[in-house]
Amino acid sequence: MTTTAAPSIFGNVRLGYVAVETQRFADWRRFGRDAIGMHVDDTLPDVMRFRLDDTACRFLLQRGPAEDVTALGWQLDDHSGFDEVVARVAGHGVPVVEGTAEEAALRGVERLARFPGPNGLVQEIFARPAVAEAPLMTAVPGGFVTGEGGIGHVAVSTKQPQQMRGYYATVFDARLSDFIDETISGVKVKIRFLRVNQRHHSVAIVAVNRLPINPIRTRVQHVNIQVAELDDMIASYQRVKQLGFEMALAVGQHPNDRQLSFYAKTPSGFEWEVGWNPLVVDETTWEPTTYQGISIWGHTPEGQTIIDKFRQFRVGAASLLHREDMVAALAGAGIPDN
Numbered sequence: 001m002t003t004t005a006a007p008s009i010f011g012n013v014r015l016g017y018v019a020v021e022t023q024r025f026a027d028w029r030r031f032g033r034d035a036i037g038m039h040v041d042d043t044l045p046d047v048m049r050f051r052l053d054d055t056a057c058r059f060l061l062q063r064g065p066a067e068d069v070t071a072l073g074w075q076l077d078d079h080s081g082f083d084e085v086v087a088r089v090a091g092h093g094v095p096v097v098e099g100t101a102e103e104a105a106l107r108g109v110e111r112l113a114r115f116p117g118p119n120g121l122v123q124e125i126f127a128r129p130a131v132a133e134a135p136l137m138t139a140v141p142g143g144f145v146t147g148e149g150g151i152g153h154v155a156v157s158t159k160q161p162q163q164m165r166g167y168y169a170t171v172f173d174a175r176l177s178d179f180i181d182e183t184i185s186g187v188k189v190k191i192r193f194l195r196v197n198q199r200h201h202s203v204a205i206v207a208v209n210r211l212p213i214n215p216i217r218t219r220v221q222h223v224n225i226q227v228a229e230l231d232d233m234i235a236s237y238q239r240v241k242q243l244g245f246e247m248a249l250a251v252g253q254h255p256n257d258r259q260l261s262f263y264a265k266t267p268s269g270f271e272w273e274v275g276w277n278p279l280v281v282d283e284t285t286w287e288p289t290t291y292q293g294i295s296i297w298g299h300t301p302e303g304q305t306i307i308d309k310f311r312q313f314r315v316g317a318a319s320l321l322h323r324e325d326m327v328a329a330l331a332g333a334g335i336p337d338n
Helices: 025-036 079-091 101-107 161-172 230-242 306-319
Strands: 013-022 039-044 047-051 059-063 068-076 109-115 122-129 152-157 175-184 187-195 203-208 220-227 247-253 260-265 271-276 290-292
Touching (some): 013 122, 013 152, 025 047, 025 230, 025 271, 079 109, 101 109, 161 187, 220 230, 230 247, 230 260, 230 271
Parallel strands (some): 013 059, 068 122, 152 203, 175 290
Antiparallel strands (some): 039 047, 247 260, 260 271
């Protein structure tokens, strides 16, 4: 008896939107529209949406106390890919919930489903995003880069990196792009970069080496978006500083995806990376590599004080008592580093 292998969805999935829960709508409007340069839609009293392109929703902000990313929205190319992901997740005994018509409308999508993700970060999948009716109005003349690679990437921190990598491999056929080893404030960390399409990575997994701590309060350490023109990245950097938002890292370049970028701190506390010109992976020649250090040059810290470091230490210490749910049925035994 022969069995048919499940079809791969690698290359047919991309990060389509990010959902955030916050009480700081006024600050987010200034940050997203005036500093970063995105289009803003005030949809409802407790809802705000940002756009990067003609798609109706790229960032969904809803009022609530979390001050954090609550869900990642993954776009599938077609309904067959959508059905494949649902079948995989449900086949492992993990519940899949169909989104309501109202929830789908808020996200500007035709079909919506959600299921649990690692450490409380809900995963949502959708097909056929809606095109916005209003003309796009941004402070980025050259435009943002979305398309087949998606809107960018997210970096998440965890105490169980192999299990998290296993989760994204099981659900989305994620492939390892490379590693970075770095020492931050005397603590050694390893970053694993996972891709689900031609973009170098859609998920970066940050973990402290050999210590069961997570020094990040939020589920997501940073969100990345990409601009098409270098001048637009520099202009956004200048607007962030001029408007008084906190800068985390100045402009610099990463060694693995070669992206030039800067990192600002959002009103909710996680970081926001604006990047330019990352490389595109060639699947026929790509081999995972380990790099030493997150930057070739630049990315110098700005504004961090000893109080900030102490707060981070307290978060890390508190995480020793916090159990991270990796959704074991989908993470399997995890994927060990080779």
